[in-house]
Amino acid sequence: MEEKNMNIPNHVAIILDGNGRWAKKRKMPRNYGHTQGSKVLEKICEEAYKIGIKYLTVYAFSTENWIRPKEEVDALMKLLRNYLSTSIKTSMKNNMKVRIIGDKSALPEDMQESIRKLEEATVNNSGLHFQVAINYGGRDEIIRAVKAISQDIKMNKMDINDIDVTVFERYLDTADIPDPDLLIRTSGEVRLSNFLLWQLAYTEFYFPEVLWPDFNKEELWKAVEYYNGRKRKFGGVS
């Protein structure tokens, strides 16, 4: 397929999966897979924007991932912490606007501070809108939104009858971000694992076998090609 004739999805969401299996195949510790996976993510951000993707949202750590062995959780937090504190420079260079989605209040204070700085520094950038889901769960996000709406009703800032889809979306972590057009989950797993439950209502799904640390430019193009072969529908109408 000719790359120039491709219909590029505006928003791509990715469940980065398979780091552990990738490392195991190489007889290496799981954390080696996570380190490799984080390097791949930086490259994919650049590639995604180059091919015209405007929004990229990735699942980096779920509300369920805390039950992994402490050593692994610590290693993942170290990688994320490192990303948050060092990425202002690259984000400014690449004109990238970064937003962290998920329950940030449960993260260590220094990470919350890095998130504030990173989001503030990049808020006016007009390049790739990059959302990283950390301590994110779709159910948790919806419950937090319900609580915030209830609070506003209690304070007489809103009436129950005002609640509709558009109003509800303003209370989600993804407020003002269009819904994903394409979801990619690597490693052959075919489930959502609590990712963007509300936002994926009409998204096209793609489940390649490739493990995340092996994902690259060619794999991204394959995903875009797959998307181009789909006939999108909404309410039975194309």
Ligand code: IPE
């Ligand atoms: C994805 O890789 C990374 C995170 C969930 C943080 P996994 O760690 O889930 O790798 P597998 O699924 O065990 O191979």
Ligand code: IPE
């Ligand atoms: C989902 O992957 C979470 C992230 C990619 C951050 P998991 O590997 O944790 O999900 P399950 O347990 O296989 O469903």
Ligand code: MG
């Ligand atoms: Mg996994």
